[in-house]
Every structure is written in structure tokens, then in C-alpha cells.
Amino acid sequence: MKLNRTNMIVTVLSVGSIFAALAYTASQLPPAPNQKAPGAQAAAKPVEKTVPAALLPQVGVVVVTGQAYQAEVIGFGEAKPRFELTLSAEVSGKVVEINRQFESGQVIKKGTVLGKINDISYQQALTQAQTDVAQAELDLLEEQREGEQAKAEWLRSGLSGEPASPLVLRTPQLAQAKAALDNAKQALKKAQQDLAYTQITAPFDALIVSRDVQPGSYVQTGTQLGALYSVAEVEVSVPLSEQQWQNLPAFDNATLAKSPWKVSIQSSDGLTQWPGYIERVEQHLTQTSRQRSLIVVVDNPLEQPIDLYPGTFVKTVIAGQAIDNLWQLPSSAISQQGDIWFVDHNGLLAKSAAKVAFEKAGFVYVSPIVIEHTNEPHSMQIVKRPLSNFKVGTKVLAKVEV
Structure with a gap:
């Protein structure tokens, strides 16, 4: 048993010596013609890997260019009686x-x-007022006659100049009789009015x-x-943002009085429409919304094919002015964060905040994206349905969709 263990140790040492000799010999040999010297791999330029187009993630895009579109302003409000x-x-x-x-x-x-x-007491009051008027007229006539007699007596007296007191010619008494008659007539009007008010x-x-x-x-x-x-009519107060006001013509109440601006009014479910018009614009901001409102009117709301009841919450659709250089995008092109994703000329994903001018018929109209220090073409490839996991700079394959 001791001999076998000694033989095994000698064998292992012999094999190790052989491998050490081979390694030393290889180190002394010159490098092969196609082999780089040690450390050359670190200094060489890395080879760029090209991903085949078939393996790139595809994104649906729409190609857009700046054009002129007529703005449409949407507002909401409650129909209220005037x-x-x-x-x-x-x-x-x-x-x-x-x-x-x-x-x-x-x-x-x-x-x-x-x-x-019940008007009995008011009829009695009217009769009394009529009596008072008749008496006041009689008193005035008597005072006028007495005044004429006093004036005649003054003239027969032969005295010159004016009387020492206006009482001599009964001037104050005549003025008092006239005032009493005026008061009696006003009391008669009041009695007539009170009697009329007994009818609601x-x-x-x-x-x-x-x-x-x-x-x-x-x-x-x-x-x-x-x-x-x-x-006779209902009014809808429609508050608008500053951007919405910019999409409308410069309204003023004098112009609207001559030519009201037509408006389409819709029910909240969009199934019913009523014709309306802008009658006036307000000249102040509300304290709650800090917005300015315009007033839309619908004539004879209860005589329409489908009645427009006071208290109905409605949607107003107002045709605005034409705006130059806008992109027409599907509403789905605006991400939940309010961004527009696009594919640049290098095929990379990029994004920019959307500047929405207005929305209309399932489309959103935005100001074109301005990219500084680039020569981007006038047309852009806008991602139709951006995903939440998109990352800026990702290489993609753009597929144009209708």
C-alpha cells in the first residue's frame, strides 16, 4: 500500500513538469502572422453591430405637414331662462x-x-279716493272764485302797489288747493293700482x-x-379659455347685435341638436374659473322639434376662424402625459410636448414641433398610438398607416 502511493506522487510530478516545459517553449516562439500582439484588442475600434430591419420594433405612424384648418371651439354650460x-x-x-x-x-x-x-277693501279704498278727488276739485274751484273776488276788492280799494301780504289775494290758499287736488289724484292712482294687484x-x-x-x-x-x-328664449353661459378665445373672431357686442354668430347646441349624449347664436360676450372674468364667457341664446326652446328644457346641460360647438400651419393628428397620437411621439430622420423615437389648438371630429390639431439645430423635413412621422414603455432614442421601424 505504501508503494502504490509513492508511485502515484511520482507520476503527478512528471506530468506537471511536462506541461511547464511546453508552456515555456510556446512563450519563446514568435507570434503567428494573423495573430495580434497582446493588448491590441483593447486598442482596436469595436465593431458596431447592425440590427436587421426585420428585428426592429414596428410603430404605426402618420405622415403630417402643416396646413390651414378652420378652428372649432367646444364649450359646455347650462341652459337657463333669461x-x-x-x-x-x-x-x-x-x-x-x-x-x-x-x-x-x-x-x-x-x-x-x-x-x-279678496278686493272688497280695495274697491272701497278706490271709491274713497274718487270722492277725495271730487272734493279737491270742488275746493279748488271755490278757492279760485274767492281769489278773483279778493283781487276785485283790492282794485276797488284804490290802493296802489302790491298788497302787504299774499294772503290778501289768497295766493297761498290757491296753491294749497291745487296741491290737495294733485295729492288726491295720486291717491286715486294708488287705489286703482292696489285694486289691480288683487289679480295675480x-x-x-x-x-x-x-x-x-x-x-x-x-x-x-x-x-x-x-x-x-x-x-321666449334660454341662455347658455359658456366659459372659454384664453386659447379658445384666440381661435374665435374678435367678437364685440355691437357687432353681435347686428349679426349674431351661429352656434350648434347639442345634448350631453350628442343625439339632439338645437340652433343657437352668440348674443353677447361678457367683459369680466368669473371668480370661480377665472375665465371669460360668451352667452349663447336659443329662441322658443319649448317650441323646438325636441324641447330644450331649462336646466339642461348642453355642449356648444362654435365655428372659429381659419388657422395656418397646423398638424391634423388622430386623438390617439397624444399620450397620457400630453406628448407627441415621432420618428426622426435617423429612425429613432423622440417626443415633444403637444401644443393643442383645438379638437374636431376625432382629430386633434396641434402646432408643429420645432426642432432646433436640425434640418428636419417639412413632413414628420408621428406615432399614431404611443405606448407607455416608449423610450427616447429607441431604434424603430416606422410603418405608415392611413
């Missing part, structure tokens, strides 16, 4: 009659009598929104009787 009236009692008394049309949902004409208040009438063509009294109710002056909306 007049919203809380109908109040002008006189006190018991409600003795209510018109059947004085109910919510009814449309009434101007001057329609909606109800009556509609001040304009109106939609009854609510009725707040019943037959037998006792009302005081100022008691709320109901609520009315005018039906």
Missing part, C-alpha cells in the same frame, strides 16, 4: 281664486290671471315652475306666490 321670477303678492288679503293653469309645468301667456285676492297676473310668457299658495291662503305684501321661467 328671466327667473319669484312671483310675490303686491297687496295683502285672502286668496279667493286660483287659475287651473297656475300649476307647475303649465306654459301661460303674458297677462294671464293666475289667481285673485303673469308679467311675461312663462313656464310655471311652482305654485306656493292655495285658495283660502292669507298673504301679506311680499309673500311668495310661485316661481316662473320665461319661455
Whole structure:
């Protein structure tokens, strides 16, 4: 057993000596003609690897150029009546009659009598006022006659100059009688008006929104009787951003009064449309949105093929002015971060913040991207559907889509 172990050790040492001799001999030989000297690989220029086009990721693009497009401004607002009236009692008394049309949902004409208040005391007041006018007229006539008599007596007295007091010719008494007559006439007008107010009438063509009294109710002056909306027209206040105002012509109220600007009004689901027009523009910014609004009007909203009810939330579509040098892109070309991705002339992905002018019919219209210190062509390849994992500088294969 001891002998075998000694033989094994001698064998291993012999093999090691042979490999050491071979390594030394190889180091002394000159390098082969095609072999580079040690360290030459680090100094050589690395070989650039070219990825075959078939292996590049494909992106769908649209080719765009700057053109002129007519702007379209979209706004939203609530349809409101021009007049919203809380109908109040002008006189006190018991409600003795209510018109059947004085109910919510009814449309009434101007001057329609909606109800009556007990008018006996007001008829009596009118009669008394008429009596007072007649008495004041009589008092004036008597004072005028007495004044003429006083003047005649002064002339017969032979005194010269003016009387020492205006009372001699009864001048103050005549002025007082005239004033009393004027006051009596005004009291008569007041009595006539109060009697007229016992009839509750509609001040304009109106939609009854609510009725707040019943037959037998006792009302005081100022008691709320109901609520009315005018039906001749509704208004939509549309707040716009500064960019949207720039896409519209320079409106002013004097011009709009002569030639209103037509507007298409749509329901929130887009299934119903109503014709409207811009009647005026506001000259102040609202405190909530810090935006300026224009007022769109729809005439006879309850006489349209499909009624436009007050309180309806609507979308307004306003044709603006033509704007030069815009790109027309599908709405999907704008990323969630508001960027436009494009493929440059080297086939690399790049992006830029989108400057949206307006949107229309599924397209978005943006200002062209300005790339400094390059000779980019007038047309650009815009990625139609950018992905969230896109990285700037990625080599891609652009595929033009319609």
C-alpha cells in the first residue's frame, strides 16, 4: 500500500513538469502572422453591430405637414331662462281664486290671471279716493272764485302797489288747493293700482315652475306666490379659455347685435341638436374659473322639434376662424402625459410636448414641433398610438398607416 502511493506522487510530478516545459517553449516562439500582439484588442475600434430591419420594433405612424384648418371651439354650460321670477303678492288679503293653469309645468301667456285676492277693501279704498278727488276739485274751484273776488276788492280799494301780504289775494290758499287736488289724484292712482294687484297676473310668457299658495291662503305684501321661467328664449353661459378665445373672431357686442354668430347646441349624449347664436360676450372674468364667457341664446326652446328644457346641460360647438400651419393628428397620437411621439430622420423615437389648438371630429390639431439645430423635413412621422414603455432614442421601424 505504501508503494502504490509513492508511485502515484511520482507520476503527478512528471506530468506537471511536462506541461511547464511546453508552456515555456510556446512563450519563446514568435507570434503567428494573423495573430495580434497582446493588448491590441483593447486598442482596436469595436465593431458596431447592425440590427436587421426585420428585428426592429414596428410603430404605426402618420405622415403630417402643416396646413390651414378652420378652428372649432367646444364649450359646455347650462341652459337657463333669461328671466327667473319669484312671483310675490303686491297687496295683502285672502286668496279667493286660483287659475287651473297656475300649476307647475303649465306654459301661460303674458297677462294671464293666475289667481285673485279678496278686493272688497280695495274697491272701497278706490271709491274713497274718487270722492277725495271730487272734493279737491270742488275746493279748488271755490278757492279760485274767492281769489278773483279778493283781487276785485283790492282794485276797488284804490290802493296802489302790491298788497302787504299774499294772503290778501289768497295766493297761498290757491296753491294749497291745487296741491290737495294733485295729492288726491295720486291717491286715486294708488287705489286703482292696489285694486289691480288683487289679480295675480303673469308679467311675461312663462313656464310655471311652482305654485306656493292655495285658495283660502292669507298673504301679506311680499309673500311668495310661485316661481316662473320665461319661455321666449334660454341662455347658455359658456366659459372659454384664453386659447379658445384666440381661435374665435374678435367678437364685440355691437357687432353681435347686428349679426349674431351661429352656434350648434347639442345634448350631453350628442343625439339632439338645437340652433343657437352668440348674443353677447361678457367683459369680466368669473371668480370661480377665472375665465371669460360668451352667452349663447336659443329662441322658443319649448317650441323646438325636441324641447330644450331649462336646466339642461348642453355642449356648444362654435365655428372659429381659419388657422395656418397646423398638424391634423388622430386623438390617439397624444399620450397620457400630453406628448407627441415621432420618428426622426435617423429612425429613432423622440417626443415633444403637444401644443393643442383645438379638437374636431376625432382629430386633434396641434402646432408643429420645432426642432432646433436640425434640418428636419417639412413632413414628420408621428406615432399614431404611443405606448407607455416608449423610450427616447429607441431604434424603430416606422410603418405608415392611413
